[in-house]
Amino acid sequence: MNTFLLEIVTPEHLVFSKQVNSLTVKGADGDLGILPGHIPLVTPLQVAPMFIKTDGATVTIAVHGGFVEVHKDKVTVLAESAELPTEIDVERAEAAKERAQRRLQTRSKQDEIDHRRAELALQRAVTRIKVSTGKGQQ
Template structure:
């Protein structure tokens, strides 16, 4: 595999773009990225082999400038290209954008819905709502520590 080289050294960063139907949530050079695909956690470093895979509703970890940023990503796909990674998400939120009270209320609502018997479609929607709420709360908590 040909790894792009700059001045005889391997690249140390790549461009990460997180895009939702509404806007670009994040766009900057990063050192690494950890996402949760359908098969489990995936670590992505500069020069990674290109691929596309669906994402679970889960936080992603971005390392940039020596610090880690956790971002709530609610489904979608990750596309790894030779020099950049694009996450196309249904929605995504940076820690400072998360309304924790609203996320806690959404988690409680989803848990109540899951506790009563209902048809499969409503059950699946409640499970997804619960995953989104837990992801938001987790990302918000990590940002405070």
């Protein structure tokens, strides 16, 4: 069998469920390629585009943290949020990117938590922009 079932789930809904040929995600230690028959594993995901190869095409999804769980014939992505390119509001993402960049430039020494939140907001915005404009392609 040269496919496996991929399900991408968020707390709100099932984002994607289909037989696919391969999946590339950005795990805790870098890029991870998953093919049919991959060894079982669980790893946290970074905020980054996810690439799915199916039916000769590549589908890109913006994933904002979570975990990937690999089984013999099924892969489940439990994401904090995940968006298809058609679901992304590019203008909103651009505005969020600018806000995050401003916050990062004007931070004081006492607000490390705000700095980390701004970094994550910037990562999410950049990921959304890449996926929606097709620049997140492999």
